[in-house]
Amino acid sequence: MKKIIVAGGGASGMAAAITAARNGAAVTVLEKKEQVGKKLSVTGNGRCNFSNRTMSADFYHGNDASFAARVISRFTVKDAVDFMHSVGILETEKNGGLYPVNLQAQAVTGALYAEMKRLNITVVTGADVTGVKRNEKGFTVRTTAKDYSADAVILALGTEAGVRDKNPYTAVKILKALGHHVYPQKPVLTQLYGKNGTEDWWNGVRMTGAVSYNGVTECGELQLTREGISGIPVFQISHSVSEALRSEKEAVVCLDLIPEYTEEELREFFKMRAAAAGKDGVTAEEILQGVLPRKMIPVASKKAGFKRDARIYEQLDSGAENLIKTIKSFPYTVCGTGDMSMAQAASGGVDTREIKDTMESVKIPGLYVTGELLDIDGACGGYNLHFAWSTGVLAGEDASCAGGTK
Ligand SMILES: Cc1cc2nc3c(=O)[nH]c(=O)nc-3n(C[C@H](O)[C@H](O)[C@H](O)COP(=O)(O)OP(=O)(O)OC[C@H]3O[C@@H](n4cnc5c(N)ncnc54)[C@H](O)[C@@H]3O)c2cc1C
Known part of the structure; x- marks a missing residue:
């Protein structure tokens, strides 16, 4: 059974974990906070605008905007709705924006968490990932408490946008240590x-x-x-x-x-x-x-x-x-x-020219990057969460099937 570590239990990390586990992988999610999906639970003023019927690459920014176009063609709005249905969330639409029908972001987090539990995904909270090392057998993922080994690693660490956290944000350091180019992250939607x-x-x-x-x-x-x-x-x-x-x-x-x-x-x-x-x-x-x-x-x-x-x-x-x-x-x-703590998203992030359409790193086979950590940011209206689900699902699919080291 393929062992996959998902670093970061936010929107894209949970989507990646669920997808990989549905494909038969043994998945562990490492989340530094005391619970998964904390940011997701406050999105859309607590209502979670999770996607939008009006979808096009024009709603996305990045140094290589064609990346967003490819992602949204591989994971459409219908795919986002189907994904929500698959975890038990029905949608409602307001001016194109898609929300859970009960307008409760916490219900979305709850549904994703319940699905992770149903799939026997191991969720480790309070696990602050500090580094990732490639070795002959696969990967070692270092946290402040202990090391984890994996065949494939999905980095879904998000950005500091909207976050007030005393612990330092380590994602950029981790990616740079792995040899990736990271554009400076700046607050947007602010x-x-x-x-x-x-x-x-x-x-x-x-x-x-x-x-x-x-x-x-x-x-x-x-x-x-x-x-x-x-x-x-x-x-x-x-x-x-x-x-x-x-x-x-x-x-x-x-x-x-x-x-x-x-x-x-x-x-x-x-x-x-x-x-x-x-x-x-x-x-x-x-x-x-x-x-x-x-x-x-x-x-x-x-x-x-x-x-x-x-x-x-x-x-x-x-x-x-x-x-x-x-x-x-x-x-x-x-x-x-x-500043970042007041923003809803961040521009900049991992150079998408170094990432395949499957979200696998071009430089390090078996390493995946998802969500806002990538150099793509969307407009208000459900576009950032749509990108999070898309990249999470694509990474989870590939890491558990064709991609990765095994
Ligand atoms: C107030 C607010 C409202 C928003 N509303 C909307 C909306 O309605 N619609 C929309 O489309 N977008 C919205 N967004 C944006 C959206 O929430 C993000 O784009 C999306 O959550 C990004 O998903 P992600 O998985 O990349 O990152 P996140 O969801 O941020 O998840 C990253 C996870 O990684 C964890 N993490 C970070 N570093 C480490 C580490 N070193 N070790 C372990 N874990 C770590 C974090 O604690 C977090 O749980 C909103 C954002 C904010 C701040």
Whole structure:
């Protein structure tokens, strides 16, 4: 019976372990935390957005994005749903995003754990993997407590994204010691920080808005904080902003504070309100109170250089025009991103040119790398978990069948 060690009991590790065990391998999962799937249990705000009906390589970033295209063609959305069914999870769909029907991420972790137990997979928690050595017989996997031997090893160690852990993160060191090239890991799907003088004013506002950067516009709930801007639309552009901040000190994103209306519709509304007010016109504040969240009125007015009590007349002057333009394209200068512990994913990771489509290392036969540890990161919407299941299942299949040292 082939002996497989899965290092890391997160999403991809559990998928790999279950798949390998279903194929008849003797599987041991080494997880450094006190339980498996801790991150999985908090995904999607506790609801676990595990995949997405709208699947394409465009939702993935990496130095070799064609790798993601190959992975998702080998493990489709239907495969992800079938995998969930096979462990007892029924799905529901919201705007393309797939979730467990009971909307409980913990139920997904529980189902995967139950399946691992049913398959007699050995799960060792509190097992901090510190190194992997290839030898004549196979592999030795070193933990702080003891060494384990295996015919094949699946490294499913994830990244530090969203993790607050006192123990050092060793995955990169392990991979580099094995001769792999690892791109630096950076936080993505995270908030963006700025010091624009607006942050104290808008702190706590949640509003429907859009944010644009580099020709990409994302719409949804914006969360405006004392540090900057957050929310799913911000997460979606955070990868390209984070890239830009590697070479530039600042990046300017553009906020649309009322995406449901065009600039022209807003202009007509301003004119209508001013006309209804008669010859004395109407103040900016009076118009904006029906347009923006209250806290955003001074923010937008100040940015546009328009006094809140200044009057707007039916014939809009350049000040009023400027106010309309500012509401529709509010420039916001970003100087940083949230750190790893606040991010939902990390860019960078193991160079996928050194990984076969089976997730086996090109350099070390019998060694597999899965999930976020690879240099691929997905958009918000279930894409990272889809990649975790995909790479886990592909690695588990190959390690237990054709690949590996035996
Ligand atoms: C708050 C939050 C919400 C998210 N929501 C979603 C969502 O709804 N949809 C989505 O698609 N993605 C979401 N993600 C991203 C998704 O959770 C990850 O991309 C996915 O879990 C990656 O799977 P993985 O197996 O590569 O890593 P992980 O799931 O992180 O698993 C890695 C495991 O390895 C263990 N480990 C690390 N080092 C060692 C070591 N040295 N020895 C032993 N064990 C070790 C870790 O403790 C962990 O259990 C979210 C992330 C966060 C932080």
